[in-house]
Amino acid sequence: MNRLAxxxxxxLLQHADNPVRWWPWSPEAFEEARRRDVPVLLxxxxxxxxxxxxxxxxxxxxxxxxxxxxxxxxxxxxxxEERPDVDAVYMEVTQAMTGQGGWPMTCFLTPDGEPFHxxxxxxxxxxxxxxxFPQLLEAVASAWTERGDEVRAAASRVVEQxxxxxxxxxxxxxxxxxxxxxxxxxxxxxxxxxxxxxxAPKFPPSMVLEFLLRHHERTGxxxxxxxxxxxxxxxxxxxxxxxxxxxxxxxSVDAEWVVxxxxxxxxxxxxxxxxxAHLARLGTGSAGLAQRVARMTAEFLLRDLRTPEGAFAASxxxxxxxxxxxxxxxxxxxxxxxxxxxxxxxxxxxLSVTDAGTFEHGASTLRLPRDPEDPxxxxxxxxxxAEARSRRPQPGLxxxxxxxxxxxxxxxxxxxxxxxxxxGWIDDARRAAELLVDRHLVDGRLRRSSRHGVVGRAxxxxxxxxxxxxxxxxxHQATGERRWLDVACALxxxxxxxxxxxxxxxxxxxxxxxxxxxxxxxxxxxxxxSPSGASATAAALAxxxxxxxxxxxxxxxxxAEQAVARSGLLAQRAPRFAGHWLATAEALRHGPVQIxxxxxxxxxxxxxxxxxxxRAPGGAVAVAGEPEAPEVPLLAGRGxxxxxxxxxxxxGYVCDRPVTDSxxxAEALSGPSA
Numbered sequence: 001m002n003r004l005a006x007x008x009x010x011x012l013l014q015h016a017d018n019p020v021r022w023w024p025w026s027p028e029a030f031e032e033a034r035r036r037d038v039p040v041l042l043x044x045x046x047x048x049x050x051x052x053x054x055x056x057x058x059x060x061x062x063x064x065x066x067x068x069x070x071x072x073x074x075x076x077x078x079x080x081e082e083r084p085d086v087d088a089v090y091m092e093v094t095q096a097m098t099g100q101g102g103w104p105m106t107c108f109l110t111p112d113g114e115p116f117h118x119x120x121x122x123x124x125x126x127x128x129x130x131x132x133f134p135q136l137l138e139a140v141a142s143a144w145t146e147r148g149d150e151v152r153a154a155a156s157r158v159v160e161q162x163x164x165x166x167x168x169x170x171x172x173x174x175x176x177x178x179x180x181x182x183x184x185x186x187x188x189x190x191x192x193x194x195x196x197x198x199x200a201p202k203f204p205p206s207m208v209l210e211f212l213l214r215h216h217e218r219t220g221x222x223x224x225x226x227x228x229x230x231x232x233x234x235x236x237x238x239x240x241x242x243x244x245x246x247x248x249x250x251x252s253v254d255a256e257w258v259v260x261x262x263x264x265x266x267x268x269x270x271x272x273x274x275x276x277a278h279l280a281r282l283g284t285g286s287a288g289l290a291q292r293v294a295r296m297t298a299e300f301l302l303r304d305l306r307t308p309e310g311a312f313a314a315s316x317x318x319x320x321x322x323x324x325x326x327x328x329x330x331x332x333x334x335x336x337x338x339x340x341x342x343x344x345x346x347x348x349x350x351l352s353v354t355d356a357g358t359f360e361h362g363a364s365t366l367r368l369p370r371d372p373e374d375p376x377x378x379x380x381x382x383x384x385x386a387e388a389r390s391r392r393p394q395p396g397l398x399x400x401x402x403x404x405x406x407x408x409x410x411x412x413x414x415x416x417x418x419x420x421x422x423x424g425w426i427d428d429a430r431r432a433a434e435l436l437v438d439r440h441l442v443d444g445r446l447r448r449s450s451r452h453g454v455v456g457r458a459x460x461x462x463x464x465x466x467x468x469x470x471x472x473x474x475x476h477q478a479t480g481e482r483r484w485l486d487v488a489c490a491l492x493x494x495x496x497x498x499x500x501x502x503x504x505x506x507x508x509x510x511x512x513x514x515x516x517x518x519x520x521x522x523x524x525x526x527x528x529x530s531p532s533g534a535s536a537t538a539a540a541l542a543x544x545x546x547x548x549x550x551x552x553x554x555x556x557x558x559x560a561e562q563a564v565a566r567s568g569l570l571a572q573r574a575p576r577f578a579g580h581w582l583a584t585a586e587a588l589r590h591g592p593v594q595i596x597x598x599x600x601x602x603x604x605x606x607x608x609x610x611x612x613x614x615r616a617p618g619g620a621v622a623v624a625g626e627p628e629a630p631e632v633p634l635l636a637g638r639g640x641x642x643x644x645x646x647x648x649x650x651x652g653y654v655c656d657r658p659v660t661d662s663x664x665x666a667e668a669l670s671g672p673s674a
Contacts, residue, residue: 207579410471587619599645
């Protein structure tokens, strides 16, 4: 029986025709395991995952292995992007049992969902001391049959140990000393040769970059700016960045940013678009490169990830026809076929394409270690290579629309529109927001994802509420439309009511209090590939406190401060995994800066708004609209000055005198301020 045929997850649909009798995550699957008295085999992955594809081809498509799975287990397939709550709970166990985690994740559970054996990828035959998947299946099945009581008891102990870990971190605020020490620690961990942080594999530190840029804006720290600029340049010039069509891959497999893991994720590109747009706006020596990369990244999102409904798809696959990187890599001969002898030699030198190759089978990834001396020639060559590449087989698209990741895209597009003077991107963000609000909000509660305009059944988790709220608040600032502020505040009210831990102020769970009960209610404050749900919510609360009316502002501000006060220990010990927390702390430290521009539509108001968006520090809020507009809280009671549009600048609870010209506004917003 094909139980995955109606799934809204492309990853589940990839497995719908396996000989394995898969179940989706559901109460019925666990009831079936109880009826048969067999364990549950839980397999978790996602559509763009290379090793998930490998294990599927090697094992899940093998009739003999599938027969063993079907005989001894109830097999449950989960898309980690659609059910991050399920993934989080069992990934915590996998890491505790094995010392590492990753996908595909393979867990064996009792019919009550209690884990007793967990791992990741298993080969079809023994490999370098690793048992084969068939051997593992036989061993687990035998243990369940012969020592079932022992297995159940061990699983219960695992759950008891999980339950003994309280939610959240102890209170430890993020003061000036913590912010400065975070920069110092990041400086210590900085790769002075290749830029970035740590060694291979090397991930784009998107949220850390945003923190460093905000810290530089507030304090004038040269170290923070240097770390951000050097990392942004290294990533932009390396194989991580698609030099032909824009967009970034998931990570670099080496420390030199040469060979990427080729999947392109929406969240990476949204977060990096925001960071590069921010750097471009600063106008430093890196501004030209940052502007070019930000523009290419936005164009990648709008061209390659936008769905017909107007929102943004989750990812592009790492593989093409089962081969990783097939679409993207080049040999010198392939360059000659497209460009001819002279241009191919020039392009090979410019893009570091060698006879030996930098990837596999003599092929090279494309890098741009320096700007071309002949930009017109480079534009012609780039367009020719991009056009030729478009005729190659293309990676698969996971076209489900994830709420949180689309929220990040809204924020990034709106901020990039201001930084690069691209007002059309605000319209693109509005169209995506309309889909999210109209389809993903069902009876006042948020759902995790949709596909082809059909919303999925999985409930929204905390990161969905925080990231979407932050995106809608950015859209409210860009448009002055009250609708987006109202929906954002409603999402934050749900987060405070359903996700906050009432006995521990500042602590949030990743699932709602009325969500499906798992063996543990996840609560992970760590910023990893994307913001944690708690840090995303704290950031949105900080912005909402500066934008909402007095009936909500104080409550939101207190909640944001309490949440940030729980991140201090993480920020001190591992700032690379607290980037969004630190960026939010910087915004709170800076005020956050509020800019209200009151005036009738026209060039004078537009000039003030352009100045505000160009000069305001990261985390600031700025709204322009009719004088004393009651429907926009930030403009209420703020009118014209001497009959002309005026800008009102406040930091926290202290406001400057209103100004009416751009120079005075720029001065009010310029320079470090502690």
